[in-house]
Amino acid sequence: MGDSTLIQGRYRLLERIGRGGMGEVWRARDESLGRRVAVKCLKPLGTGHDHSFTRVLRERFRREARVAAALQHRGVTVVHDFGESDGVLFLVMELLEGRDLSRLLEDNKHHPLPVPDVVDIGEQVASALAYTHEQGIVHRDLKPANIVRLADGTVKICDFGIARLGHDVGFTARLTGTGIAMGTPHYMSPEQIGGDDVDRRSDLYSLGCVLYEIATGVPPFDLDDAWAILVGHRDTEPEPPRTHRAELPAYLDRIILDLLAKRPDQRPDDARELGRRITAGRTAPAYAPAVPAPRTRMPEPVGGRAALPSWTHGMTTGHKATGTGLRSTPPDPAAGLSGEWIPRPAGDEAAAPAPAPDERPDPAPEEAAALAGRHSAGVNLGRLGRWEEALALHRAVAAERERLLGPDHPDTLASRYEVAFTLSRTGYAADALRAYKRVAEARIRVLGTDHADTLAVRQEMAYALGRLGRHADAHQVYTSVLAARERVMGADHPDTLRCRHNLAFNLGRLGRPEDAHRMAREVAAARARVLGPEHPDTLVTRYEVAYELSRLDRWQEALVTYREVAEARESALGPDHPDTLAARYEMGISLGRLGRSTEALALYQELIDDRTRAQGPEHPETLRARHGLGVNLGRLGRWEEALAESREVCAIRERVLGPDHPDTLVSRREVAVGLGWLGRWAAALTEYRRVAAARERVLGPDHPDTLAGRDDEAHCLEQLGRGAEAVELYRRVAVQRGAGAR
Missing domain, CATH: 1.10.510.10 (Transferase(Phosphotransferase) domain 1)
Incomplete structure (x- = not known):
């Protein structure tokens, strides 16, 4: 085939644009519809194949071409047509630019x-x-x-x-x-x-x-x-x-x-x-x-190439593309997030014996023991943070236990619970919620509503609801579980206190910081009495107390509490433990809010060194500490240094996290702030607009963060003397806020 060949009176080949092992690809024009297309022509098989083989090949080609043509997805090349011309099989596809x-x-x-x-x-x-x-x-x-x-x-x-x-x-x-x-x-x-x-x-x-x-x-x-x-x-x-x-x-x-x-x-x-x-x-x-x-x-292969x-044998390398060679620490309170949810200890099942609803024969002892060992191995993988491996293992064990023991056997449900728990810890909150619901329904049916295992899975359902932003629904479930735990286990049982901690956290997310602070203080006091003042669970709740104090603008009390938590964690966990470093970071935020930016600057400089040593220079938490450093340089009026720091952090975050990641956008806004303070309002406007556009693209035009970005843009326009544009933008934002409030 050559240039200007017309296939089936319709597809005119214009330019060969590719050649591969099975044929050639041509840029072509569909003369009937007047559109550009790509035509892939398969090489003839030659004389080495008999007619029956060629006939089968053609039939298979037509069948597979029909299948390919039926694929409708934006990520799959569209097949328009297929056929045979002068003994050459061809496909007509969309032309990809x-x-x-x-x-x-x-x-x-x-x-x-x-x-x-x-x-x-x-x-x-x-x-x-x-x-x-x-x-x-x-x-x-x-x-x-x-x-x-x-x-x-x-x-x-x-x-x-x-x-x-x-x-x-x-x-x-x-x-x-x-x-x-x-x-x-x-x-x-x-x-x-x-x-x-x-x-x-x-x-x-x-x-x-x-x-x-x-x-x-x-x-x-x-x-x-x-x-x-x-x-x-x-x-x-x-x-x-x-x-x-x-x-x-x-x-x-x-x-x-x-x-x-x-x-x-x-x-x-x-x-x-x-x-x-x-x-x-x-x-x-x-x-x-x-x-x-x-x-x-x-x-290892045996006998060299014969393996x-x-x-x-004799295969060539062909063409390759080139020729040369969980737990997270809490984020910045300024972003509206804090603390951490407290899961039950991985693998703490406390499953009481219950008869299986069906009459399956008991598995062989060695088979049951092997499954129990694999279950424990999955739990241990989770403790090490290797959640994806844990998920695969728990799924396999759950399927095998269901086959051997039945779907409602406590061991099967324990494995299903671990599947849901692992989904939750790997970011699949919606999938986890569905899995928890199925386990909860079965446990209620088999064990009863007040059994410890039933309450455990219901509490994890509330956790998943919170992760999905459904805090009102989570509140209802936590309240119900807490009442049952207090009735069955008592007010000071560790599981009861865990539920109360999560309820306090959720109250904060519902915009009730006073209630959240009161309950967190009560839980912290009870945990100190039951578990000890330096137990990790006690310190987690005291951390939450400090965060709610910061939300109430009681920064001095928050600073004192964060400092006490940091010192206790350093003693118990070590100076480089992520939880210790997280508390120190919060101390820096509190110092800055109290106007003690010189102290905050010194703290952040030490924290950056420690984070870099423990986690690396481009770890998100190292960059968060550097962001705090830049903010406090600005508060001290050192705007040239603040701008340089913000630009560097923004560039790294864009490369590591992506241009639309919330942390990247926070850094880009800080760049704009620095430019504004230095009187470079035109450059600041460009940055503010990039932030607002990205937030609108990711969060939507009516999201509070998007609207805050538009306010920044309007303020910048005002500083540039473009008052009419600023007023129009302020009005538009006000209308959108009003519509969102209704």
Whole structure:
């Protein structure tokens, strides 16, 4: 085929824009509709195949093309038409005006992509894979060249259907007659290399390879010998991406390594779970460094190359994209958040024996013991903060216990409870709430409404409601559980006090700081009496007392309480423990609010050094301390220094957290404040507008933070002498506030 060829009297080929193992891609014009399209022409198979094989291939092509054409998702390339012309099979697809990831890396001189771009690409591809996998379609050849990013930022996966066709013909997991495999060794899953059946989790492994490369600049196994690459995928644990690029967020490092697990059952369950994990990490990054999980070491190959399937011998490397090598501390009270929810101790089940409702035979003792051991292992993984691994293990144990013991057996419900608990601690509050509800209904039915386990799961339901912002609903559940705990266990039982602490916290979120402060003081006194004045639970409640004092503008009392908590935590936990550092940070806020900015400045300087040593220079909490330093430099009138500090923190936050993250926007606003104090109002207006636009995009036009940003913008216009524009903007904000209040 050549330039100006007309296919089926309709599609005119204009320019070849790509060539691959199975054919060519042409820029073309649909003469019937007058639109630009892309036409992929598959290479003829040649004379080596008999007519019956060719006939079967054509039928499979038509079937797979119909499947591809039926896919309707913004992340999947649209297939318009398909057919055969002069013995050549072809697909007509939307013409993508963008660059594939291979080209993006090449244009970036083989440097990794910015972190926000990596996260955004991963999130969009996960969404597209979730959709296609739910349609029963596995791509089988996911690689940078098959992922295109359009000019508007939309990411699309190409070649669905083509990859499946290649598999049917025998390209994907075997050599062609030329000795070149379809698919590139750099992105093939271990099961694909072994010639085993592949499912959606093979695509997830390939996506892990892609994310690894665009995040670090090199594939996970960057070797020149194809066989060595295949052995690497099968037998060698990849180096963590952060060893190549320390600035990568810990959650992203963990996700990529989980995608690259050797066994499919060790990877995320599906692409939708992967998408949730990316979203949770992007919107609420973990403040504690991730604990590296031990990776399973696969058996060493025996007998050299013979350990791999024969089809891999002589395989070339092909093309790769480049050629070169929880617990969080409480956030700033100024943001309206404080303290922490207090979960029950992980694994504290106190399950009373109860008969299973069905008459299943008891499992063998060794089988029950093995499940109990795996259950405990999941609990311990949670204690170490390795929640994703804990979730996978608890799900597996729950399914096995349900099969052996029945859905309402206490052991099954204990595992279901742990699944919900782990979902809650990994940011999936809505999923956790649904799971808790099912466990609560079963426990009420089997154990009764006042059983300790029933109350425990209902209390966790309230926790999940709070995380979802449904504080009024959470209040009702906490109040009901507290009444039952006091009736059954007594007012001073640790579980009763835990419930009262959470109720106090929730009162604060309901805008009742006086009630929250009163109840928190009562709980702190009771915990000191029952558990001791320096017990971690006592100190957590005293921390909450201090926060409610700050909300009541009783800053001197808040400072004294925070200082006492910090000293006690340093004695019990050590000076570098996150809880100790969190209390010291709150001391700095209190000092600043009291006008003692010189003291606050000294405290923040020490805290930055300690945070950097303990958690790293780009950890979100280190940056939060640096933000506090900049604020107090401004309060002392040192605006040039304050502006420089704010700009640097803003740049790091934008790179690490993303341009629209709340912390980034807080820093950008601080840059604008500094510019304003230095009389540079035009530059300040630009920054204020960026903040307001981002908040409107993320939070909506009527959100209080968005409206506050518009107020800042109007004030800036006023300072620039643009009074009419300022008045109009003030009026618009007032109308929106009034509409929101109704």
